Amino acid sequence: MWRLIHYCLLLMLAVSVTGCDPFASPDSMMDEYLSRLARVLNVEKQQTALEPIRLIPSVRDRRAEIPKIDISVLEFLSLYGCELQVVVAERNSILGRVMSPLNRLRYNLRFIATAQECLANTDKPALKHSLQQAIEQKQQLLSSVAWNAVWAGEPMAALLSVSKGYYLADTHHVTTLGRLVAGLEKTRAILTQLQSEAIDADLTEMGDIQQQWTFGHHAGQLLNSVTMLTTRLEDATALIEQRLHVKPLCYKSKSNPHAERVKGVFFNVYIGRIQPYLSEVSRAGKLVFGELDKIALAQASIMPAGFKSYHLDVISMTNKNGVWQQFDKAMTSHTKSWQALLEQCGMQPRASQSLS
Template identity: 40%
Template sequence: MLVLTGCNPFNEAEPMMAEYLSRLARVLGSPAVSKSLELPSATTLPRRRDRVLEIPKLELGMLDFLSLYGCELQYVVGERNSVMGRVMQPINRLRYEIRFIQSAERCLQQIDDVELQAALKLAIASKRQTLPLAVWNATWGTEEIEKLFTLSKGYYPVAVDQNPVTDLALDLDQLNEMVSALNEQQLTVSLSDLGQIHQRWQAQFFAGQVINSARLLIATLNSGTDTLKARLEGRPLCLNGRPNNQSSIVQNFFFKIYIGEIQPYMSEVSRARDRLVRGFARLAEQQQPAMPDEFRHWYRRHLSEDAENSLWQQLDQAMMRHTRHWQDLLAQCGLRPGA
């Protein structure tokens, strides 16, 4: 009837989890669980002012003399010092830093003033050293990434026809290759697609939704495990390991609801984690030397799978515990899955 009336609770994540816990308690003859789950903590990205790194200014009075040599660097620096140049977006600042290095290195081949050459070599070395700061700002310091990681857009969708994060995952593969090349000071890497990647970040909310769904699953599975554990500590589901009417009801619920509804959603969230969250984890890990402390705490909680306080480690543990308790309960009746 719920399906016919268009109120199927398994069409959306939150009502699905509430329905699962309610039915689980009912088929096990346990007290009803609270309708409102306390989700594990999560926060939005650190404020932009805590994510954006300051790139040291280059003080080179001798650059004023470059016009005497007709050096391209003169025009690059002139653009930076213009009104628009002073408010460059992170992606354009990265392009500027790369152009500065490339133009300065070409300029070295065109001038013969020893003092000016020495100044340019120092400038090039300084710019190469601070390039990771510009790379960080053009990835984690952007406004666009805040939209992708917002926690205000609910949960990851249920029963999607295709993997909705495919394009974002492909973008991440490409972006991680860009960052890897820049880390190796390969300045010829193309940044032509970086703007489009930022635009897609601004138009999607999947990263935050996956994080929200991980939190919902952790809370649901832990609550369900408590219900299963209480039943295991009470009278056996079956006497002498022989199935009965109640065990048939429980087994039917296990396959129809847990295996048929909950596990597919768990798999969808896990696939999104594999493609999306791990891609962003790699993007952050590649830039560990530049990572601000404020961001490092956020990274360990929301992206890392190994950190002590990792959300994803909590999810993996919650899934394993819940599955094990289901197996132990059904084993009381000789119905352990896979046996």
């Protein structure tokens, strides 16, 4: 009994300590960094309000339009004994009308395959002509259907949702991140097959992959983190720049107690706490959004107009005004400001103590 009570007290103490640790979460860590930096530099702390994060567009704006292909009733009845009759009937059923985008892609591949079989086994000229037209139209629309299977479904919306907090660089996130990236690579490989009209593309893994998107939320968490970090790094750079515009930190580059305290914040807080998290968010972002960007660019010709600006601002790794290039810019600027400050005292980090 006493052992149980002792365990509960230790657990409560651990929770209490964690709750008071300013470095326990990414946002409080950056707030603490700003506070300590302002204090040690003897400048007023300035903290910019975070801008709302751009949400993924609605289904309507990210969905490619798919024209409907009809087979007349008489032609449909003449398909008796052909599996295509079963396929079309399933599509026109109540459940078939509410197919998920991924199941719609499966249906289209099945339609093409069974229509080709029927075409080879029928001797009716009119039916042959209709089947050939239907196959060609389905093949032409396959890229759009594949786009919707990836971008227009709920799994992608869940993956990019920003309602699940910040990305945590813990063991769980790093492990699940690897599975997410592998799934995105597999998705891109499947889309490459479909672009070459390979109707035998294997979609068996796609259900599991999209289930990972539904429950992963890593992309949205990374967006939360990169947006917050960019703003806070810009705030921190402004504090250092403010200090650089007054008298030098050191006289004739000779260190002093004040400079040593600044150096302590640099090594203990920035290098010890902030930089590892910046590096992990940058690494994870390049892996996840690098793959998402490749997938989107591979389908650029059919990207819906309502999705293009979101792609540029949020997903693109190369757009200079996008969140990822702005993050890189904020890190570079902050590095240069620290270098300029430490140079005043001859305390530039050695090569093994990288600022980047």
